[in-house]
Amino acid sequence: MAEVKQPDGVQIDLISGERMDGLASMEKIRMILDGVRDGNIVILEEGLSPEEESRLIEVTMTEISPDEFNGIEIETYPSSESGSSGLFDRLMGNDSNKKLTVIGPANRIETLHKDETLIQTLVSRT
């Protein structure tokens, strides 16, 4: 992704669901982690599937290295009716699990408050 970095600003990548739809799971994870490792905040319009979240945790773990990368902070709203989307919904693409997701470097993003309807985070510059 094009980098337009201000010297002391914070870059935010807002990634549409449409853009994510065209990518394979590992491409999505690569795109997220590349952004986060550059110090950016990545916001996904539609989030990841549980399977992709599981792989994101796994790949994040393999990339953590002392004094270089501490991992990620990730926030989504909990799905209120978990597991409610049936096979039909999933086939029709009416996946009720689509949820706004914020991901950032663990050392720069801090969750201040979280409940079912509100997530407040603090992003520091360095």
Next chain:
Amino acid sequence: MGLLKNLRSSISRAASTLFSEEESKRIGIYGPPNAGKTTLANRIVRDWTEHGDAVGPESHIPHETRRARRKENVEIERDGKTVSIDVVDTPGVTTKVDYTEFLEHDMEEDDAVRRSREATEGVAEAMHWLREDVDGVIYVLDASTDPFTQVNTMLIGIIESQDLPVLILANKIDLDESSVQRIRNAFPQHETIPLSALEGDNMDEVYDKIAEYFG
């Protein structure tokens, strides 16, 4: 209904004596670091096996468990019926590991760096087990801390998406600041059982539920 259930359980009992090797379900004990997973695993193994050696060390320092450890064929007896499970104690799941936090626990830098590297490998391994190698999950939470974390939300979501049976345990109810209700509110779609793995409080109900969910 009752008749059918009896019939089914007597068939499964017959099957379990015939194929006792294969019958054990692999139950992963998951949850965030420091929730008491290993304390619970050790208690289960101590309560139901003859030479109940510990599954692994317990510690107040997070990421004590850094390798998934399995104890095979733990036979839990409930209502004259035996439920055989493999208990898999897993490393506490997180999305971040900062070795400098271990320095606060009086650890040398070398040891802290090594612990952090092992911890990240362990979490990756735990995620892998969850996708491929477990038949059910015991999800352990420290009831004295906020259950509304992203790791908990994601892991419960991952477990649900795989249609694995899951039992949520609200651990450390011996602590004054614990709240079982807070966990029930966070995961209303699942049953939450309170316990103290350390003190052994309410273990009877825990074993009843293990038999019900994973038997």
